[in-house]
Amino acid sequence: MSASNGQVAGAVRTDAARVSGAVKVYGSGDTAVRALDGVDVGFPAGRFTAIMGPSGSGKSTLMHCAAGLDTLTSGAAFIGDTELGALDDRRLTLLRRDRIGFVFQAFNLVPTLTVAENITLPMDLAGTRGDREWTEALIDVVGLRDRLHHRPAELSGGQQQRVAVARAFAGQPDVVFADEPTGNLDSRAGEEVLGLLGRAVRGMGRTVVMVTHDPVAAAHADEVVFLADGRLMDRMESPTADRVLDRLKAFDTKSAARSGTSATMPAARSTEGTRP
Numbered sequence: 001m002s003a004s005n006g007q008v009a010g011a012v013r014t015d016a017a018r019v020s021g022a023v024k025v026y027g028s029g030d031t032a033v034r035a036l037d038g039v040d041v042g043f044p045a046g047r048f049t050a051i052m053g054p055s056g057s058g059k060s061t062l063m064h065c066a067a068g069l070d071t072l073t074s075g076a077a078f079i080g081d082t083e084l085g086a087l088d089d090r091r092l093t094l095l096r097r098d099r100i101g102f103v104f105q106a107f108n109l110v111p112t113l114t115v116a117e118n119i120t121l122p123m124d125l126a127g128t129r130g131d132r133e134w135t136e137a138l139i140d141v142v143g144l145r146d147r148l149h150h151r152p153a154e155l156s157g158g159q160q161q162r163v164a165v166a167r168a169f170a171g172q173p174d175v176v177f178a179d180e181p182t183g184n185l186d187s188r189a190g191e192e193v194l195g196l197l198g199r200a201v202r203g204m205g206r207t208v209v210m211v212t213h214d215p216v217a218a219a220h221a222d223e224v225v226f227l228a229d230g231r232l233m234d235r236m237e238s239p240t241a242d243r244v245l246d247r248l249k250a251f252d253t254k255s256a257a258r259s260g261t262s263a264t265m266p267a268a269r270s271t272e273g274t275r276p
């Protein structure tokens with residue numbers, strides 16, 4: 001069942017994660033919100049994909065359902081060949097622990113653990129030692145070797161997010177989902193974190209799916225998928241911040257016209273210095 005969509009340079013890519021006919025309805029009756037309205041999208045292995053769209057378009061819902069943090073109302077979500085809806089709670093927890101890495105806006109480090117302990121936490125919880133060489137390489141890539149015995153409170157926001165990035169990749173998961181990973185960072189620290197995500201994909205063969213409202217952040221990805229009103233509207237290869245912003249503006253105008261309200265544009269940083 002592992003779908004392979006994109007033909008890239010003659011090679012067929014396998015999807016590390018995908019959803020098929022994904023519908024997510026929050027609430028019921030008059031107050032029901034259709035956050036995902038029949039989405040089919042794959043996130044190819046070995047690629048950095050950004051999910052973008054206006055506020056409320058369903059980006060976080062799509063990520064949470066694709067990552068097994070939330071369940072679909074109908075349709076199916078897959079990590080590789082594994083359909084998440086077919087798993088009981090225990091198996092789903094194990095799959096999230098062993099095959100998925102997460103980076104959140106709020107870092108979510110354990111304050112009482114050192115940097116080194118935070119990075120190896122997923123392996124420690126799994127009772128495995130992990131790949132020592134890989135972990136050592138990661139520590140160098142994120143530039144935290146001289147901070148290994150510090151606690152999160154002793155680090156800057158950017159450093160804390162770099163710990164979270166190292167933790168997400170430590171167990172060599174099939175895919176790392178990042179939800180607004182630069183949302184709490186200034187632009188310089190944000191660029192560093194985005195650069196790390198890009199290097200993990202291009203230099204270390206990992207897979208990243210990132211939700212962002214920031215066209216500058218999305219320009220770090222290999223491809224952007226656009227959502228509007230819970231539907232997949234478009235995909236863009238080799239994005240630049242300016243092209244992403246233009247595309248978003250078009251969706252926003254359409255959805256404002258439909259609802260008869262003024263549009264909510266995502267807060268965009270300057271689009272100078274587009275593609276890294």
Ligand SMILES: Nc1ncnc2c1ncn2[C@@H]1O[C@H](COP(=O)(O)OP(=O)(O)OP(=O)(O)O)[C@@H](O)[C@H]1O
Pocket residue numbers: 026027033034035053054055056057058059060061062213
């Ligand atoms: N737990 C929930 N209960 C009810 N409605 C929800 C819930 N979570 C999200 N929604 C609604 O579903 C729709 C999609 O929300 P979602 O958070 O996925 O959008 P988003 O594109 O990530 O938005 P933003 O960019 O503002 O974070 C919105 O209309 C939102 O209000």
